[in-house]
Amino acid sequence: MQEHGEPLWQLILESTEIEVDVFLSMRQYDDTTTLSLIAASAQATNMEVDAFLESFGFYWLTVFAPTDYGALLKLTGDDPFAFLRNLNVLHERISTSFLEFRPPVFSVIQVSDECIELQYNSTRKGLTSFVEGILRGLPTMLNVTMVVELMERAAVQQGEQSLFRITKAGAQRGRS
Numbered sequence: 001m002q003e004h005g006e007p008l009w010q011l012i013l014e015s016t017e018i019e020v021d022v023f024l025s026m027r028q029y030d031d032t033t034t035l036s037l038i039a040a041s042a043q044a045t046n047m048e049v050d051a052f053l054e055s056f057g058f059y060w061l062t063v064f065a066p067t068d069y070g071a072l073l074k075l076t077g078d079d080p081f082a083f084l085r086n087l088n089v090l091h092e093r094i095s096t097s098f099l100e101f102r103p104p105v106f107s108v109i110q111v112s113d114e115c116i117e118l119q120y121n122s123t124r125k126g127l128t129s130f131v132e133g134i135l136r137g138l139p140t141m142l143n144v145t146m147v148v149e150l151m152e153r154a155a156v157q158q159g160e161q162s163l164f165r166i167t168k169a170g171a172q173r174g175r176s
């Protein structure tokens, strides 16, 4: 991700004809801007949009977030299931720092000691693969092993909903 650097970012911006001054720090910019940036970035890196989003999500959690939001990540938990149960709390904690904040909503179903299902609910369409990338980055960030499976993905009236199954490593072997 970051190896492409500033020159590619400038090319992407030019291709979308977005004015650079929309990117004020900690400010909301509209979803159309985000979606055109995603499409242009995927095209510039020769990737399908979902593959791009997944790899961006992985990069975001394993490289970007620990540098900029290390303390917040630590506070969210060092066990993967505890971390995922705290995702709504994490977003609530930063809600006052962003204007017109519309974070995703997550819910967790405990399937067994080693397995949970995580439901993602968004008011936006098209970001499930970004979530998938973040979830695949989580074991790297926490230094654990776990399996992430996307079970369902559905567009709903006001956005998107998807379901992931997350299993701690070793728990998938033999169910005799």
Ligand code: HEM
Pocket (backbone or CB within 6 Å): 028, 065, 069, 072, 073, 087, 090, 091, 094, 098, 100, 101, 102, 103, 104, 121, 122, 123, 124, 127, 130, 131, 134, 135
């Ligand atoms: C340090 C950790 C994190 C910070 C600071 C953070 C911050 C934010 C912010 C500012 C937004 C934009 C909301 C808006 O503009 O209305 C957002 C959206 C989002 N966050 Fe987080 N987040 C963090 C961790 C995570 C994690 C671990 C996930 C896990 C899957 C996640 C999933 C998402 C998704 C999918 C969105 C897009 C909005 C949507 O789905 O509608 N975030 N987050």
